[in-house]
Amino acid sequence: MRTPPRSVLIIVTRRIGDVLLATPLMRSIKRAWPETALDVLVFEGTQGVIAANPDLRRILTVPERPGWLAHLAFTLKLLRHYDLALSALRGDRPTFYAFIAGRWRAGLLDARRSERWKRLLLHHWAPFDDLNTHTVRMCLALAAQLGVPAHGEVAVTWSDDDAAQVDRLLSGTPMRPIALLHPYPKFNYKMWHHRGWIEIARWLAGRGQTIVLSGGGEKPELEYVAELAREMPEGTVNAAGKLTLGASACLASRARVYVGPDTAMTHIAAALGVPTVALFGPSNTVKWGPWPRGHAIESNPWRRCGSQQVSNVILVQGAAACAPCMLEGCGRTIASFSDCLQHLPASRVMAAINQALGGEPRG
Numbered sequence: 001m002r003t004p005p006r007s008v009l010i011i012v013t014r015r016i017g018d019v020l021l022a023t024p025l026m027r028s029i030k031r032a033w034p035e036t037a038l039d040v041l042v043f044e045g046t047q048g049v050i051a052a053n054p055d056l057r058r059i060l061t062v063p064e065r066p067g068w069l070a071h072l073a074f075t076l077k078l079l080r081h082y083d084l085a086l087s088a089l090r091g092d093r094p095t096f097y098a099f100i101a102g103r104w105r106a107g108l109l110d111a112r113r114s115e116r117w118k119r120l121l122l123h124h125w126a127p128f129d130d131l132n133t134h135t136v137r138m139c140l141a142l143a144a145q146l147g148v149p150a151h152g153e154v155a156v157t158w159s160d161d162d163a164a165q166v167d168r169l170l171s172g173t174p175m176r177p178i179a180l181l182h183p184y185p186k187f188n189y190k191m192w193h194h195r196g197w198i199e200i201a202r203w204l205a206g207r208g209q210t211i212v213l214s215g216g217g218e219k220p221e222l223e224y225v226a227e228l229a230r231e232m233p234e235g236t237v238n239a240a241g242k243l244t245l246g247a248s249a250c251l252a253s254r255a256r257v258y259v260g261p262d263t264a265m266t267h268i269a270a271a272l273g274v275p276t277v278a279l280f281g282p283s284n285t286v287k288w289g290p291w292p293r294g295h296a297i298e299s300n301p302w303r304r305c306g307s308q309q310v311s312n313v314i315l316v317q318g319a320a321a322c323a324p325c326m327l328e329g330c331g332r333t334i335a336s337f338s339d340c341l342q343h344l345p346a347s348r349v350m351a352a353i354n355q356a357l358g359g360e361p362r363g
Contacts, residue, residue: 004033005083009101011041011094013062015186016245016264018135019046020271021291022088023053023155025139030055032148039082041097048245049264052157075100084146088139090128095121106145108138131284134300136291152297154271156253158246165247166254169239170212179209180252180269182260183228184221184240189329189338190262192279198231199346200259200353205233209256214248214265215240257357259349261341266290270313275356277349281318281341282325289315307352314352319344 008029012022019042030038040050041060050059062074078101085102087094090110098105099121108128109118119125126141133141140150170178183197201211211232215225217240225240243251249268252258258269259277269276270290278290289302292311301310304324307317317323318340329336 004036005104007037007039007082007084008033009039009041009060009078009082009085009098011085011087011097011101011107012046012089013041013043013064013091013094013097014046014089015043016046016049017267017288018089020049020154020156020264020267021135022139023050023055024136024150024152024297025086025088025142026050026053026055027153027155028140028143028148028151029146031151032143032146041101049249049268050155050157051244052159052162052246053155054157055155086142087122088142090115092118098122106142108141130287132286132300134289134291134302135287137297137300140297150297152291152295154267154291154293156249156268156271158250162244162246163250165243166250169237169242169251170254173210173237174235176208176210177256178212178254179204180212180214180255180258180274182214182258182263182265184215184224185261185263187328187334189282189334189336190341191337192261192341192344194228196344196346196349197228200349201232201236203346203350204257204353205235211236212251212255213238213240214243214251214260217241257353259353262288273312276313277352277356278313278315279318279341279344279349280315281323281338281344282327282329284324284326285315285317289313307348309355312356314356316344316348316352319348 012019037057039058043064044061047059082102085098085105087098087107090108095118098107105122106124107122109125111127124145143150213225215221222241229238252269253272255274257275260266261279262283266278267290273293285302286300286304290313292313295301320340323340328334329338
């Protein structure tokens with residue numbers, strides 16, 4: 001654009017991880033145009049990961065499944081409200097939001113013939129690659145469309161109130177290094193087995209670590225983490241459901257080591273520079289592997305196959321020749337489990353923790 005826009009809306013109406021991995025685009029725009037008012041549109045329940053982001057003026061939220069009348073009223077309020085609207089997703093709905101909201105529009109789109117109609121809604125578009133381009137780099141393709149210098153920092157932020165929550169949570173724990181474990185992903189196909197979490201927790205506790213379990217506040221997650229906590233070493237702190245997303249990020253920043261599956265908390269720990277062990281099964285690691293702190297934007301961090309280390313992150317891939325199949329579990333549904341993760345032994349995860357810490361973890 002020849003002159004900086006007065007207002008920009010970035011649309012990321014998907015999951016928490018998608019919102020977090022779009023923060024490099026937000027930062028790129030704000031650094032290029034510091035006087036521009038930058039807003040973001042996300043689904044309700046995902047805004048906590050950017051609630052304290054200093055690059056943003058305002059966060060707009062919309063229900064994932066809104067009633068039609070309320071949704072109509074919401075979209076009418078967006079009508080040509082922004083100089084520039086960017087869809088960081090290829091879907092129909094975010095592209096429609098960009099068309100409604102922006103006097104000038106750009107977005108990510110499939111290059112398939114069946115998707116060509118969406119091009120009529122945008123002034124510029126970048127071809128979406130769901131296979132060979134990391135999500136951070138895909139979002140930054142929109143910066144290139146605007147002629148804006150790209151910055152690859154994934155912004156993880158929290159407020160003073162978030163930090164105070166963590167202080168209260170940890171006030172009664174011994175002054176020992178924290179091993180933060182995040183055992184519950186949103187979907188079963190990303191889940192590691194129960195016995196593995198117990199085994200690595202006992203192993204870490206025996207080496208002077210305080211075990212802290214993180215998790216969200218939904219009932220299935222609370223029940224799963226509570227069941228695990230009953231078998232954890234004495235002194236384990238169960239933080240599930242007790243912290244905001246910002247406070248969970250603050251907690252991750254205090255960890256000596258973090259272990260988790262393909263979930264938003266794993267992306268947070270990786271972006272913070274915490275030694276991170278990420279457990280991946282069928283997911284495409286090229287597209288969704290955690291973005292390590294300081295990684296250059298010119299290349300993807302991860303290969304498709306095999307366990308590997310980049311900077312502060314060790315990615316442990318599931319124990320099966322078919323991994324990553326890039327399908328949703330062995331039953332091909334999000335409720336099914338993945339054999340590659342269910343057969344992943346705790347010994348491999350322990351070895352990765354050792355590697356992440358540069359040797360045996362010690363108190």
